[in-house]
Amino acid sequence: MSKMETMTGAKALMTAMEKEGVKQVFGLPGGANLPMYDEFARCDIRHILVRHEQSAAHMADGFGRVSRKPGVCFATSGPGATNILTGIATAQADSAPMIAVTGQVPVNMIGKDAFQESDIIGMANPVVKYAFQPRSAAEIPEVVKKGFFIAESGRPGPVLIDIPKDVQTNEAQMDFPDEFKIQGYHPWADPDVVNVERAIDMLLHAEKPIILAGGGTIISSAFAELQAVAETLMLPVVSTFKGKGAFPENHPLSLGPIGMHGHAEANKMMAEADCVLAIGTRFSDRSVGTFEAFEKRLKIIHMDVDPAEIGKNQSAQIAVVGDVKVNLRVMVKLLLQKAIKKTDETPWIKHVKETKAYWKENLKLHPGEMGAAKILRKLRELLPKESLITTEVGQHQMWASLFYDVIQPGTFFSSTGLGTMGWGFPAALGAKVAKPDVPVVDIAGDGSFSMTENSLATAVLEDIPVIVFVLNNSTLGMVAQWQRTFYDRRMIGVEQHGCPDYVKLAESYGAQGIRAQSMDELDKAIKNALSSDVATVIDIPIDPEEDVLPFVAPGTSLSDMILPS
Amino acid sequence: MWAILSILVENKPGILFKVTHLFRARNFNIDSISVGITENPDYSKMTITTYGDEKQIDQVVKQLDKMIDTVQVERLDELKTVFRELCLFKIKLSNANDSMEVNKLANAYGGKVHDVKSDSLMVELSATPEQIKAFEELAKPFGIIDVARTGVAALQRSGA
Ligand SMILES: Cc1ncc(C[n+]2csc(CCOP(=O)(O)OP(=O)(O)O)c2C)c(N)n1
Numbered sequence: 100m101s102k103m104e105t106m107t108g109a110k111a112l113m114t115a116m117e118k119e120g121v122k123q124v125f126g127l128p129g130g131a132n133l134p135m136y137d138e139f140a141r142c143d144i145r146h147i148l149v150r151h152e153q154s155a156a157h158m159a160d161g162f163g164r165v166s167r168k169p170g171v172c173f174a175t176s177g178p179g180a181t182n183i184l185t186g187i188a189t190a191q192a193d194s195a196p197m198i199a200v201t202g203q204v205p206v207n208m209i210g211k212d213a214f215q216e217s218d219i220i221g222m223a224n225p226v227v228k229y230a231f232q233p234r235s236a237a238e239i240p241e242v243v244k245k246g247f248f249i250a251e252s253g254r255p256g257p258v259l260i261d262i263p264k265d266v267q268t269n270e271a272q273m274d275f276p277d278e279f280k281i282q283g284y285h286p287w288a289d290p291d292v293v294n295v296e297r298a299i300d301m302l303l304h305a306e307k308p309i310i311l312a313g314g315g316t317i318i319s320s321a322f323a324e325l326q327a328v329a330e331t332l333m334l335p336v337v338s339t340f341k342g343k344g345a346f347p348e349n350h351p352l353s354l355g356p357i358g359m360h361g362h363a364e365a366n367k368m369m370a371e372a373d374c375v376l377a378i379g380t381r382f383s384d385r386s387v388g389t390f391e392a393f394e395k396r397l398k399i400i401h402m403d404v405d406p407a408e409i410g411k412n413q414s415a416q417i418a419v420v421g422d423v424k425v426n427l428r429v430m431v432k433l434l435l436q437k438a439i440k441k442t443d444e445t446p447w448i449k450h451v452k453e454t455k456a457y458w459k460e461n462l463k464l465h466p467g468e469m470g471a472a473k474i475l476r477k478l479r480e481l482l483p484k485e486s487l488i489t490t491e492v493g494q495h496q497m498w499a500s501l502f503y504d505v506i507q508p509g510t511f512f513s514s515t516g517l518g519t520m521g522w523g524f525p526a527a528l529g530a531k532v533a534k535p536d537v538p539v540v541d542i543a544g545d546g547s548f549s550m551t552e553n554s555l556a557t558a559v560l561e562d563i564p565v566i567v568f569v570l571n572n573s574t575l576g577m578v579a580q581w582q583r584t585f586y587d588r589r590m591i592g593v594e595q596h597g598c599p600d601y602v603k604l605a606e607s608y609g610a611q612g613i614r615a616q617s618m619d620e621l622d623k624a625i626k627n628a629l630s631s632d633v634a635t636v637i638d639i640p641i642d643p644e645e646d647v648l649p650f651v652a653p654g655t656s657l658s659d660m661i662l663p664s
Numbered sequence: 665m666w667a668i669l670s671i672l673v674e675n676k677p678g679i680l681f682k683v684t685h686l687f688r689a690r691n692f693n694i695d696s697i698s699v700g701i702t703e704n705p706d707y708s709k710m711t712i713t714t715y716g717d718e719k720q721i722d723q724v725v726k727q728l729d730k731m732i733d734t735v736q737v738e739r740l741d742e743l744k745t746v747f748r749e750l751c752l753f754k755i756k757l758s759n760a761n762d763s764m765e766v767n768k769l770a771n772a773y774g775g776k777v778h779d780v781k782s783d784s785l786m787v788e789l790s791a792t793p794e795q796i797k798a799f800e801e802l803a804k805p806f807g808i809i810d811v812a813r814t815g816v817a818a819l820q821r822s823g824a
């Protein structure tokens with residue numbers, strides 16, 4: 100029996116969050132959430148102030164992806180709430196656990212177009228996993244408990260808790276329940292031995308089987324299981340972009356990400372395979388190109404925790420619904436029991452290895468000293484393998500996918516679903532808060548960094564020393580590449596004119612700014628940043644004309660790659 | 665292809681909005697919808713008729729099932745289900761004969777006649793959507809002034 104205590108809604112919120120193990124909240128105050136803010140004076144939860152609520156949401160998202168516990172962000176009503184929407188939608192698109200708490204106008208003002216009233220529940224509905232608006236203080240403990248459970252269980256996602264101001268200030272007898280029931284929510288399925296067994300059979304009978312590891316593999320941290328299955332059945336492994344680094348990219352069976360800017364060898368082998376074990380992926384258009392071309396050739400075994408993903412984009416011959424880690428474990432066990440272990444180099448594996456070696460040798464790279472591949476390989480060389488990477492969105496992101504090999508699984512994070520410019524830096528701050536002892540690097544473009552660069556204030560004042568690694572082409576480069584490729588080089592709205600100066604910008608926030616114009620300078624800059632106890636921006640001028648290649652144009656199939664000429 | 669979906673939801677505010685929003689956001693169609701409280705006031709039941717190919721309908725059901733507020737989602741088999749829609753037609757009467765003719769028509773479909781005026785009358789019909797459509801076709805030549813439909817209500821037959 101939990102014992103009842105009288106307290107305000109705001110106090111109950113903080114108490115309930117403490118019970119969930121929350122150590123910090125990213126946010127920005129305003130009129131409608133002041134009662135909650137006042138509680139920071141009386142509890143052990145750290146408040147990390149942001150300069151824009153969107154960044155608070157991205158920080159919570161980065162924290163959530165790394166710690167696999169929901170990160171928490173706070174915003175006030177009206178504009179505070181609408182400012183976090185992009186962050187919530189980004190988390191939803193990438194299935195990241197998050198709790199967003201917004202203040203709302205008092206209950207009796209709702210619907211009156213009150214000052215700073217916005218119907219955030221209505222606006223956020225399509226981009227949250229669930230939303231609550233407690234109408235009485237006594238509801239808060241259970242709402243928080245359910246909210247955390249929903250956010251982190253099954254397929255994770257953001258949960259919004261919108262709390263009217265009077266619900267924050269009203270007192271009630273609070274019962275903090277350990278037990279609760281959500282009737283319509285069944286996040287887990289039992290292990291599906293029958294279908295896993297069928298899957299093994301199908302893989303054994305395929306001539307050219309392959310594994311496609313999606314983001315779900317990382318979310319459920321099924322790294323060891325994935326590796327065991329791949330090695331036991333001698334299956335080459337490609338990933339989606341979100342699944343990048345689910346499997347060590349220096350492993351002989353690894354081919355890297357497929358997709359619009361996938362590795363040439365990965366796209367080639369995906370296009371040749373006759374059977375795929377697809378793990379925790381929704382077969383996004385960015386990954387598979389045209390659905391029809393993908394589906395026709397292939398026998399698909401689809402493992403996913405979300406039953407609604409089965410058959411949504413791609414029909415599967417065998418569906419295994421449930422936590423992919425659990426079902427991969429079943430697979431490993433069955434393989435052991437049946438004493439199945441492939442050792443012979445099949446013609447397919449030989450072909451895969453030759454293709455991989457060919458592209459390692461023959462993919463043409465930028466000839467300059469400061470080409471993207473050289474820069475990112477230098478970063479890889481100098482970073483410890485447990486370092487965490489976040490990225491922004493654009494060419495730099497895709498170069499990171501191509502040229503930065505993830506060696507320790509689960510150390511690479513990007514806004515892959517929504518493609519939110521400005522995500523990487525605040526997410527890096529959240530990641531660093533989750534794992535303060537490892538280096539955290541945001542691989543950034545100049546355009547994206549501009550969108551949330553004011554988080555430098557948070558990095559400096561809250562002492563969160565991350566590294567922002569800006570591949571500065573002074574251009575909205577990815578858009579420029581499309582304009583070069585599809586619009587006859589008409590470059591509209593992409594030039595950044597070297598503005599701002601990122602070194603001075605960093606310095607004005609009290610961070611460290613270093614410009615690296617040669618490999619030598621880059622080497623020193625990275626080493627310097629790694630030993631710095633303040634956030635560092637490394638500004639790396641690059642050729643604005645460098646393209647990301649290979650490139651699978653939208654609406655075409657993976658075998659139709661545009662390659663460097 | 666048509667499908668009748670029976671959706672049991674928690675009886676809380678905002679759920680009708682979420683269900684209809686899901687149809688819009690995922691590019692599905694709602695042909696008709698009816699909502700009412702069940703014998704247990706904690707739940708209400710929505711009956712939605714929708715159309716799409718097999719794959720789309722499978723997706724609608726899965727997406728509805730995924731919604732945390734839905735307790736049970738069922739695709740009803742037409743052959744094992746009693747389903748009815750209530751419909752009111754206001755029909756124009758142009759000459760003395762029309763009144764009798766429309767009355768006959770209403771009778772043939774088990775309808776009731778209300779609000780008889782010299783130039784119009786109202787027919788209440790409780791029938792399947794197909795029967796309602798057939799009735800509508802036959803009533804058209806008289807002139808249909810207005811229609812109000814409730815959407816389908818459906819229950820699985822016992823032992824089905
Ligand atoms: C918020 C947002 N607005 C617009 C876009 C469209 N977009 C995609 S990539 C890109 C350019 C990014 O520029 P930069 O960060 O400098 O990266 P680069 O491509 O130059 O490496 C733009 C504008 C987006 N993804 N997100």
Ligand SMILES: [Mg+2]
Pocket residue numbers: 493544545546570571572573574575576
């Ligand atoms: Mg750029």
